[in-house]
Amino acid sequence: MSSRWLEPFKATNAKRIALYLEDRQSFLEALTAAWSLGKQVVLPGDVLPHTLDALAPHVDAYAGDFPNSLQPGSSTGAKLTYDSFDRELEGVVVFTSGSTGAPTLITKKLRQLFDEVVTLESTFGQDLGVDATHVSTVSHQHIYGLLFAVLWPYVSGRPLAARRLEYPEEIEQALRSGPSVLISSPAHLKRLPEGRRWSTQVQAVFSSGGPLSPDGAARAIEVLGHSPKEIFGSSETGGVAWREANDLPWLPMRGVNVRGARGEGEGAILEVESPHLAQPGFFRTADRVEIAPDNSFRLLGRADRIAKIEEKRVSLELIEKTCVESGLLKSARVVTLDGARVTLGLVGVPAKQLDRKELIDQLRAALEKAVERVAIPRKWRFVDQLPVDAQGKVTAPLLALLFEDETAKKPLRPEVEWLERTPTHASLSMTISPELKVLEGHFPDQPIVPGVAQLDWAISFGRDQFTMPRNLLKVEVLKFQKLMQPGHAVALTLDWNVEKTTLTFKFTPRSSEGTYSSGRVVFAA
Amino acid sequence: MQPLEQEIAQFIIDTLNLEDVKVADIDPGAPLFVKGLGLDSIDALELGVGLQKKYGIKLSSDATETRKHFASVQALAALVTNHRAGAST
Structure with a gap:
């Protein structure tokens, strides 16, 4: 392959070139051009300000999708085949997240x-x-x-x-x-x-x-x-x-040997010997494993404070450090939360008097400069001091407890489909899922949605749609006529009377006659 | 906010399990990604899956075109409206 990058790379004295290019063909041409000239290519994973600051001391020039960087010239040169390069050239440096928050540089020989x-x-x-x-x-x-x-x-x-x-x-x-x-x-x-x-x-x-x-x-x-x-x-x-x-x-x-070394926590720490490592001998990873006699193994998790969020390697320490250095928090700890998507939860001690939303917005803004968007915490808990165990240590399980209600809770309200939504009227359709928290404990053999839960749902869905005052004054003409049970398909109609600050609700079966419940809730204007 | 926009805002909150966000907090014209709500590329994938599940919308392979619909609540509402108009004719 000839290369559009030979020209610009020949013209520069730079030996270490930062390369970031979305165009894959151009990226390959840049790599091979640099290697044919005995130059090193440094690959950042992103172009966030924090990454570029950390990159600066390690490179002499920038090429590709950076501002004011080297750009490809016209196509020149003979075919550059992979066996024409110096195999001992340290041709690539990969920039990745280290567990302390500072990026780790990993140098690869060709x-x-x-x-x-x-x-x-x-x-x-x-x-x-x-x-x-x-x-x-x-x-x-x-x-x-x-x-x-x-x-x-x-x-x-x-x-x-x-x-x-x-x-x-x-x-x-x-x-x-x-x-x-x-x-x-x-x-x-x-x-x-x-x-x-x-x-x-x-x-x-x-x-x-x-x-x-x-x-x-x-x-x-x-x-x-x-x-x-x-x-x-x-x-x-x-x-x-x-x-x-x-x-x-x-x-x-093929060619890879593994063994386990003793470490803290469950299992052993994986050590790897491979012809693809820079040095001979075993390299200690941060992965905990269980190795079988035939050398196959199962992974048990990481032994350091790197989290993988959607395959992105994220330093929890970097997130904590960034939050504290922003001056918004006195201290901060981050934990991973399991769910449909693994997310991060941050527990912080605020350093400033800000309302919750303002504080979260400012923390997010600070973090956007340091970590990729997927690594920004999704759940926030602000406390007067971090929770400690009997030894005075802040541990991940203790922190996770603060999020437990959120991650483990059964839904309090059914999932609904909104059929109509106006400032004074709404109608919704829902199916009573057996998962619902409110079904617990009423009658063990015959789970039902208690009347008080129906009233709560009416008010709560009402608040989603209408601008209603905070305080409830009284409930009028409340009637419960039919048992609402798991599996039922239910319609809810809501009407909001602005002058009278009154919410009228009615739960009915979607496919049969009758009414589960109805009533009027009067709010203090 | 239009009823469909409110519904879409609720769909986004539910699909992405967003904490600290209410329907009323979402400006239907504001960007969902990067600025505004600050959603990321994984959220875009989740919303794509959710749109198919809830509204039966299959995104076409002309990616730059279809992903424009993810710009805001308004854009998503327009996508759903168009889909419904197309589906009923």
Whole structure:
């Protein structure tokens, strides 16, 4: 391949070039041009102000999608093949989140990268046609995308896609238009639209960045017709192990040795020996594992304060430090909260008198400069002091307790569909789910929605729609006529009388006659 | 706010399990992503899945076009309205 980047790179004395480019072909041309000139390419994962500040001391020039940076020239030069470069050149530096909040720089010699790609080809290449385009939903600024979506096709001579694809509709289009391989991650696979098998020419699906849930694997099989091959690895180690079905243990990749070292907490700390590491010998990771006699292993979690949020490596310390340095909080601790989406919860001691919304807005603004958007906490708890255990320590389980009501709670209100919404009238439709908290404890054998809960729902949905005064004065003509039970399809009509500050409600069955309850709630004007 | 806009605002809050956000807090014309509500690319995926589930809307492969509909509550409401008009003819 000739390169549009030989010209600008030859013209600069810079030895270490920061590169950030969305255009994947141009990115590859820039990499190979730099390597042919013996230069080093430094890859930041994002272009946030905090990252650029940290990057500055490590680079002499910027190329690509930075302001005022080097840009490609005209296409020049002979074909740059991967075996024409100096294998010992420290050709790539990957910038990633370290656990202390300062970015970690991981330097890769070209032989590490190319040898790993050769292993990928020998392990998985037989499933892929020579014309399969490497389509990816992951960024090539990180090691996984760099190896799988850029260097593997480059070395094997397969086509690479023009850029990263983010949305299901573009992914479908790309996989349909020709033979392809999908380089993806759990974030995208588990959110493929359900219910329809895509007609594609995809030959293999890879997932990495974090473990794929059983639901995510099932969705990928349903939509793509392939069980994703999961890769476990890290920026430091490259690929360590893989598996083809997500309830199986991880199998070390060819040439990789694993062993467990004793550490705090459950299981052992994973140590890895691999030809793709910079140094011979075992490298200690921050992953806790359980290793079987045949060297396959199961992952038990991380041993440091890095969280993976939708496969993005996030330093919890950086978030805490940023909040405290902003002057908004005296102290702050962040915990991960499980759910449909893993999110972060922040517990903070405010340093200023601000109302809750204002405080959250300002904290978010401060964090946006330091961490990617997915890493900004979604739940906030402000306290006078951080909770401590008997030893005076702030522990993650104690902090998680502050969010427990939120994460573990059963719904208090049913999910509803709003059929009509005006400033004085609303009608809603709902199905009484057996999950509802209010069904508990009334009659054990015959769960019902208690009358007081129906009254509460009427007021609470009323508040969602009408501007109602805070204080309730009295309830008039309250009638309960029929038992409301799990599985019932229920309609609710609400009318708000502005002059009389009165809310009239009526719960009725959607598909039969009668009334569950009705009444008028009068508010203090 | 129009009734459909209110419904969409509620749909966003429920789908993304947003804490500290009420329907009344959401300006229907304000951007949902980056500025405004400050949603991220994962939220965009979740909303895409939710739109299909709740409204039967399948986004087409012309990504730049369809994702314009995610700009604001108003834009999403227009998408739902168009979809309903198309579905009933």
